[in-house]
Amino acid sequence: MSESLLKHIQRKTELTPLEQEKLLSKIEYRKLKKKELLLEEGSVCDFFCFIEKGCCRMYLINDKGNEQTLQFGIEDWWIMDYMSYSTENPSDFYIQAVENSEVLIIPKNDLEQLLIEIPKLERYFRIVLQKTFAATQMRIKFLFTMSAEERYHHFNNAFPVFVQRVPQYMLASYLDFSAEFMSKIRAGKI
Amino acid sequence: MSESLLKHIQRKTELTPLEQEKLLSKIEYRKLKKKELLLEEGSVCDFFCFIEKGCCRMYLINDKGNEQTLQFGIEDWWIMDYMSYSTENPSDFYIQAVENSEVLIIPKNDLEQLLIEIPKLERYFRIVLQKTFAATQMRIKFLFTMSAEERYHHFNNAFPVFVQRVPQYMLASYLDFSAEFMSKIRAGKI
Numbered sequence: 534m535s536e537s538l539l540k541h542i543q544r545k546t547e548l549t550p551l552e553q554e555k556l557l558s559k560i561e562y563r564k565l566k567k568k569e570l571l572l573e574e575g576s577v578c579d580f581f582c583f584i585e586k587g588c589c590r591m592y593l594i595n596d597k598g599n600e601q602t603l604q605f606g607i608e609d610w611w612i613m614d615y616m617s618y619s620t621e622n623p624s625d626f627y628i629q630a631v632e633n634s635e636v637l638i639i640p641k642n643d644l645e646q647l648l649i650e651i652p653k654l655e656r657y658f659r660i661v662l663q664k665t666f667a668a669t670q671m672r673i674k675f676l677f678t679m680s681a682e683e684r685y686h687h688f689n690n691a692f693p694v695f696v697q698r699v700p701q702y703m704l705a706s707y708l709d710f711s712a713e714f715m716s717k718i719r720a721g722k723i
Numbered sequence: 724m725s726e727s728l729l730k731h732i733q734r735k736t737e738l739t740p741l742e743q744e745k746l747l748s749k750i751e752y753r754k755l756k757k758k759e760l761l762l763e764e765g766s767v768c769d770f771f772c773f774i775e776k777g778c779c780r781m782y783l784i785n786d787k788g789n790e791q792t793l794q795f796g797i798e799d800w801w802i803m804d805y806m807s808y809s810t811e812n813p814s815d816f817y818i819q820a821v822e823n824s825e826v827l828i829i830p831k832n833d834l835e836q837l838l839i840e841i842p843k844l845e846r847y848f849r850i851v852l853q854k855t856f857a858a859t860q861m862r863i864k865f866l867f868t869m870s871a872e873e874r875y876h877h878f879n880n881a882f883p884v885f886v887q888r889v890p891q892y893m894l895a896s897y898l899d900f901s902a903e904f905m906s907k908i909r910a911g912k913i
Contacts, residue, residue: 595868603863615857625864648846655845656838662852667805669859673793674815676866677899678785709867 565630587634755820777824
């Protein structure tokens with residue numbers, strides 16, 4: 534438990550044994566069953582969440598009552614609603630386990646204190662956020678420039694294992710097209 | 724010159740006079756004329772760019788030869804292609820001054836060194852990136868859940884001054900609808 538997080542951090546900065554201990558003392562380990570919710574619309578996202586094992590997603594329920602997946606996360610990814618975390622306003626999103634998952638939670642108060650006491654964590658999170666934002670800039674590019682069919686093939690080529698792990702209807706909403714379109718494209722009818 | 728950047732940093736962390744001096748010694752001040760390019764597709768984005776005065780945008784040219792604006796930045800915003808910065812691969816994007824602008828450039832080599840020598844800058848950029856990513860999560864939500872008309876009104880209400888500063892065709896592509904749709908909505912025909 535927590536070893537994958539420590540390894541992830543050590544790839545970007547070096548924590549002393551004391552700093553590691555301090556960090557670990559603030560981490561809450563949680564097992565999530567498939568479909569279990571970690572965050573619900575209307576609650577404040579007052580934590581950072583690191584995925585040790587499994588797969589989670591962030592989604593919303595739109596006006597038509599349909600789920601729309603905005604983000605997936607697998608091993609070694611962080612997943613949270615940054616706006617709700619920052620403003621402490623209720624979230625518009627749900628965070629849910631797509632598979633049985635194991636996650637590490639750092640409550641906001643503890644994390645803000647840790648960032649002051651262990652400045653090297655600032656470097657770690659700056660690098661994590663920089664990579665996350667880089668990927669998001671590319672995602673907006675793909676949403677703006679690729680057809681639904683191109684987005685599917687691009688995602689399939691870039692993340693073949695991932696495509697096998699998530700239900701097709703979730704992937705369809707992540708790529709912003711309908712489940713019907715997904716069925717057709719997978720049946721080779723498009 | 725550079726005062727707005729120092730103020731922006733001081734709101735998040737405190738630099739000593741010596742640290743400020745070290746930072747400023749690595750900053751390149753540039754005046755950009757309206758429409759002047761700071762980054763072109765095919766070049767590596769090997770810098771961070773802070774907007775002191777004016778307005779810039781990041782855009783791409785799609786397969787049809789049309790410009791598609793992905794991001795705007797005004798005073799106190801950073802604007803760069805994080806993927807190209809991180810991988811050092813050629814960028815897919817252009818960064819251009821929308822108005823006559825004044826920007827501060829920190830070359831990548833200098834910035835990476837500054838982050839090591841002044842760890843407080845890690846905190847500053849972590850907070851900047853966290854806010855930027857929070858805004859982007861909301862932007863993806865709006866793209867997925869609002870109609871073109873709703874996106875226009877939302878943006879108009881949230882950033883009224885901004886809407887007056889940028890040409891309508893740029894705003895239309897940022898909101899992912901056509902210039903023709905923008906003309907209709909502004910004429911009250913939708």
